[in-house]
Amino acid sequence: MAIxxxxxxxxxxxxxxxxxxxxxxxxxxxxxxxxxxxxxxxxRIPQNDSNTCNTVIGGVARVAAVVEAGGFYEQDNGNxxxxxxxxxxxxxxxxxxxxxxxxxxxxxxxxxxxxQAGNRVIHYAATAGAYDNWAAxxxxxxxxxxxxxxxxxxxxxxxxxxxxxRNTPNATFSYDTSVWNNAxxxxxxVFWASWxxxxxxxxxxxxxxxxxxxRKIGFNSGSLTGSSAYVTTTVxxxxxxxxxxxxxxxDTIGVPSGLKVYHHTATRKIPFKGKKASEVVVEIILSAxxxxxPHLLLVSGVGPAATLNPLGIPVVSNLAGAAxxxxxxxxxxxxxxxxxxxxxxxxxxATTTALSWFPxxxxxxxxxxxxxxxxxxxxxxxxxxxxxxxxxxxVTIKSADPRVPPVINLGWFTNPADGGVAxxxxxxxxxxxxxxxxxxxxxxIAPGAAVRSDAQSLQYIKNSATQIWHAGATCSMGKxxxxxxxxxxxxxxxGVSALRVVDASAFPFMxxxxxQATVYMFAESIADAIIRGK
Numbered sequence: 069m070a071i072x073x074x075x076x077x078x079x080x081x082x083x084x085x086x087x088x089x090x091x092x093x094x095x096x097x098x099x100x101x102x103x104x105x106x107x108x109x110x111x112r113i114p115q116n117d118s119n120t121c122n123t124v125i126g127g128v129a130r131v132a133a134v135v136e137a138g139g140f141y142e143q144d145n146g147n148x149x150x151x152x153x154x155x156x157x158x159x160x161x162x163x164x165x166x167x168x169x170x171x172x173x174x175x176x177x178x179x180x181x182x183x184q185a186g187n188r189v190i191h192y193a194a195t196a197g198a199y200d201n202w203a204a205x206x207x208x209x210x211x212x213x214x215x216x217x218x219x220x221x222x223x224x225x226x227x228x229x230x231x232x233x234r235n236t237p238n239a240t241f242s243y244d245t246s247v248w249n250n251a252x253x254x255x256x257x258v259f260w261a262s263w264x265x266x267x268x269x270x271x272x273x274x275x276x277x278x279x280x281x282x283r284k285i286g287f288n289s290g291s292l293t294g295s296s297a298y299v300t301t302t303v304x305x306x307x308x309x310x311x312x313x314x315x316x317x318x319d320t321i322g323v324p325s326g327l328k329v330y331h332h333t334a335t336r337k338i339p340f341k342g343k344k345a346s347e348v349v350v351e352i353i354l355s356a357x358x359x360x361x362p363h364l365l366l367v368s369g370v371g372p373a374a375t376l377n378p379l380g381i382p383v384v385s386n387l388a389g390a391a392x393x394x395x396x397x398x399x400x401x402x403x404x405x406x407x408x409x410x411x412x413x414x415x416x417x418a419t420t421t422a423l424s425w426f427p428x429x430x431x432x433x434x435x436x437x438x439x440x441x442x443x444x445x446x447x448x449x450x451x452x453x454x455x456x457x458x459x460x461x462x463v464t465i466k467s468a469d470p471r472v473p474p475v476i477n478l479g480w481f482t483n484p485a486d487g488g489v490a491x492x493x494x495x496x497x498x499x500x501x502x503x504x505x506x507x508x509x510x511x512x513i514a515p516g517a518a519v520r521s522d523a524q525s526l527q528y529i530k531n532s533a534t535q536i537w538h539a540g541a542t543c544s545m546g547k548x549x550x551x552x553x554x555x556x557x558x559x560x561x562x563g564v565s566a567l568r569v570v571d572a573s574a575f576p577f578m579x580x581x582x583x584q585a586t587v588y589m590f591a592e593s594i595a596d597a598i599i600r601g602k
Contacts, residue, residue, distance in 0.1 A: 134329045177359055177473055184459075184481035184530065196290035197427030198579050205576045207547045208557035210593070213290050219592040220288075220585060221249040227259035227305045238272070239264040241298055244285035255320045256588060257304045257311035264298070267446045270507050271437030272296065272401040274450070274500035280403040280435070287402075292581055293431040296403030302584065313588075336470045338368040338567065340384050345567035351598075354569045358539040361573040362463045363474040365543065365554070370561060379468045385563025389544055389552035404431035404455065404580065407492045414492070414522070419485035422458050430580050432456045433493040435500070448508075450500055452493030453536055455580040458483040463542050481530055490533070491525045538583050540572035558602050559594050570594050 196213040203211040210216070226248040231240050275296050276282060283295035302311045309315075323329070338345055338352060345352045354361050365371055369384035376383050412420065423432065436451040461479030466472065481487050494515070501508065511517065515528045546553025548562065553576075555561050559568040572578075572587055579586050 134327065135333050135335055177476060195292050195427065195429045195431075195580055197429040198577075199290075201427045202545075202576055202579075205547075206545045206553075206557040211557070216589050216593065217247065217290075219589040219596070220247065222252050222254055223588040223592050224248070224254040224256040224258045224585070225250050225252075226300075227257065229260040230262050233262035234260075234264050236264045236266055236269060238269040239298065241282065241286070242284050244289040247288050247290075255316035256302055257316060258300050258302055259305055260298060260300055261303075265439045265446075267439035267448060268401050268437055270504055271439065271448055271450060271500075272298075274504040275401065275403045275435050275437055277503035278403075278405070278435075278496055278500055279408075280405050287404075287581060288585075291429065292404035293429050294405050296401065296435075299402055299582070335364060336367075338364060338370075340369065340564065343384065343563065344565045345561075349566065351566045351568065354567065355571040357571055358542050358573045359463055359474055359476060361569050361571055362542045362554075363465065364470070365561070365569075366465045366474070367468060367470045370554075370564065370567075375464055379465065381468045385561065387554055387562060389546070389550070389554050401437040403435045404433070405435070406432045407489060407496075411492045411495065415488050416484070419488045422483065422485045423456060423489075426456050430456055432489055433496070434580075435493075435497060447513075450497040452490070452497040454486060454489055454493065456489070457578075458485045478535075480533065487526050487529070490529045491522050494525050494529065538578065540575040540578045540583065543569045543573040545574050545576045558597050559590075568594065 199211055199213040199216055203209050203215075229241070229243075234240070272282075280294060280296045283291070283297045286297045287295075287299060302316075303309065304311045304315070318329075335356070338354070340346065354364060356364055362371075366375065367381065369376060369382050370387060371385075372388045373383045373386045407415075415423075426432075432455060434451075434453040434455050436449075436453065438449040438451065440447040440449065459479045459482045462477045464475045464477075466475050498512075501512070514532070515525065519525055519528045543554040543561075544552055545555050545557060545559070548556065553562065555569050555574050559570050559574050561567045561569060570591055572583055574590070575583075575586070
């Protein structure tokens with residue numbers, strides 16, 4: 069078995085496409101044609117079915133309309149979306165401007181040229197301390213780890229790993245059963261892959277050689293830093309297909325009486341009567357994604373007056389924080405850790421000070437071991453991904469026309485501290501490879517032997533870094549009066565009524581672990597708040 073050893077450094081992310089109840093995405097000139105003229109202004113729906121009241125999440129039993137700009141993954145993209153592992157083969161995930169287009173699945177979003185990352189244009193298709201920090205930033209103790217744990221449990225059902233099927237040396241593990249409660253019959257199906265590529269076990273050994281020991285209780289217990297584990301996946305065990313919001317919630321629980329879903333119906337803007345979001349509904353819940361939600365708020369008059377006034381958009385709520393955000397975070401074996409003290413000596417004082425803002429248990433880097441089959445050989449990859457980014461991006465608009473895509477500035481490496489951590493992460497990935505050199509039969513493919521100094525490494529990273537599809541915080545949650553806050557702790561938009569934003573854009577920052585579970589927890593939490601009349 070031939071094993072090559074390229075090292076990929078992923079530092080930023082795109083929109084997270086996990087929707088519990090989608091109130092439409094924006095329409096563009098190209099995908100509008102694919103919808104054969106079907107579009108909606110807010111939730112203005114066909115005249116023969118105007119019985120709308122309140123858009124809901126997670127099974128709240130009220131009369132509602134869900135305006136869904138997309139369709140069914142199985143129909144629009146076939147097995148690429150339903151079979152786990154196929155997702156990485158989806159053509160439109162190509163990050164270059166020449167990507168193959170699919171208007172039924174992709175919104176054709178592009179970033180502005182990244183001046184600190186090779187001037188490239190990019191196409192876009194947690195720990196306990198993190199939640200305590202979330203609670204402190206928004207002034208609401210309900211977001212501390214003990215208080216959000218019930219919503220994690222409510223959202224998912226765990227299937228225990230089948231070690232007889234994995235049957236690979238060094239691929240067994242234990243996990244914490246206390247953070248799951250299958251008696252709640254959570255709709256999202258979670259388990260560990262039944263087969264493990266033997267190559268991964270060797271790459272995992274390399275990661276553990278860095279002092280990142282396998283965590284005996286896994287990554288679902290509120291602790292990530294300084295450990296490694298095989299990660300859980302959202303897959304239905306009965307047929308080995310993806311478990312996602314529609315198949316888990318709507319197909320399993322059923323569509324509540326009175327709920328009408330309009331597929332392939334795009335939203336142009338949210339109408340307001342004074343400060344209230346539309347006179348024909350009780351409440352609108354906006355879940356259009358990290359780029360779509362701020363875009364719709366801006367074209368509807370919610371955002372910085374300095375941006376809206378020149379475009380002739382009446383200002384409904386002057387929120388300077390709308391569309392400001394980090395935008396980034398970063399089945400395999402993964403680990404999380406901080407850069408060791410020996411390497412931190414190379415950090416500037418500014419970098420050390422900036423990193424001290426994060427909670428003590430927040431990891432700075434995630435290392436991901438992956439293996440890709442290439443004929444009779446295996447390509448091994450060790451990714452070093454930043455999880456404590458300090459650079460900030462933004463989403464804004466250049467037109468009042470909602471068909472014009474938003475202006476996305478990813479902001480990669482605008483804070484020099486990110487470059488210092490990325491270089492250290494690359495060194496650590498190479499160190500992991502050197503500790504399992506006995507299985508390597510080729511030279512390093514990337515970055516390659518020519519890249520050795522810190523300056524060369526940083527230049528390589530800036531020219532090749534890519535996203536890991538985990539963006540957030542473009543409609544950040546915060547306290548009233550916070551200039552960067554768009555929504556309060558109940559996800560209600562400041563300055564207006566009857567409008568909430570419930571998706572990853574409303575996070576106050578990106579959580580350090582993979583955010584899927586947090587998105588479901590957040591939606592369950594806000595659904596609970598709606599039920600309680602908050």
